[in-house]
Amino acid sequence: MINEQNYIQSGTLGAHTSTFNVTSSGMFDDFVSRGSGNDVIFFQQFTASNSSGLNSFLNQPVVVHDPSNPNGPFFGTLGIQAQKNQVFINGSDGKANGSLTLCTDPDLPVNQ
């Protein structure tokens, strides 16, 4: 089970502090949107917990990979700035050469 904690610096955020059950592939979907309100700046952290008793642990922080800052300062934390028409995550708007790029499937090798 994954818990999401959001710390809001400015603006308002619905549907925060969510709990996700992962799929059989260990995946979960988290949606981020500014909506039609004001810009929102917030920070996200995730923790995982396992209530099955097998290899159990409580509130283990989930590593969030930031390719642009692999050694920090945002290691483990997503800084999100949701503006009209674009969302920046850890300073990245997800574009390459002005075009949106899809997230790379983590199971697939990344072409360098």
Added chain:
Amino acid sequence: MSRPKYFWHGPLCAVLLTFCSCAPLPRLDPNPRPMGIIERLERANLVVMGVVQSETTAQGGWRPTNSGSMPLELQMVRFRVEGVIKGRYESAALSFYYYRSTGGWSGHAPNIVLPGRRYIMYLVTDGDLLRATNDAYSSNTEIITGRHKLEAVVDREASLELIARLLLLPGDGLDVSQYLESFYVERETALGIVGPIKTAELLRSLLRDKNGLIRGRACIELAEFPIGDKACLAQLLGDLSASPEDRERGRSLSQGR
């Protein structure tokens, strides 16, 4: 030439529709909470597949604007019905309501309804109205596999299997690139509602598809965790009509990576 008797019915209906659209809505209490497909299916009185014709912000009536910290807006959706999965509905169109959040969002999928797109809608009756099973959070399943002719289903398990087929198997008017782009998401959804054995059966049926891109992607999704059926990989590696990316991934999987 005499006018048909129903000549004036058109304008009269237009007046009535205008009047009806301005009439106050009954109180609809928001129900903003995330709900998975299985719970939506169980709670719904009516589950239909079809295409969204329009979405408008409902005017008039009692409309709370907040539920906790979540600003809400009541939406009315006009929907063209292509088939019924649960319940009875005879007409070719319906309208229903749901509350959407207008503010910032981070969490489970929000409710997004786009005109022209095809969805499964999970609906309940509220007085004389139809509304979504839940508000703000997703209360539909988008179907990107095109149009399908639905067969009658009799129980919950058959309904879930039908939804899995609609998610994974191509129908009429399929957009192949959109289909392949989100295929792994549809597979995840199918796994969550019918499990790995039935999902694998559906994926295996795609290995006979006439489109090599679809055959190749189906093979990869069969071979990947958690299904892990790699029997198709040898054929994929020699299938030049599959995408180079899928053949490359197939090579890695066949080498145990």
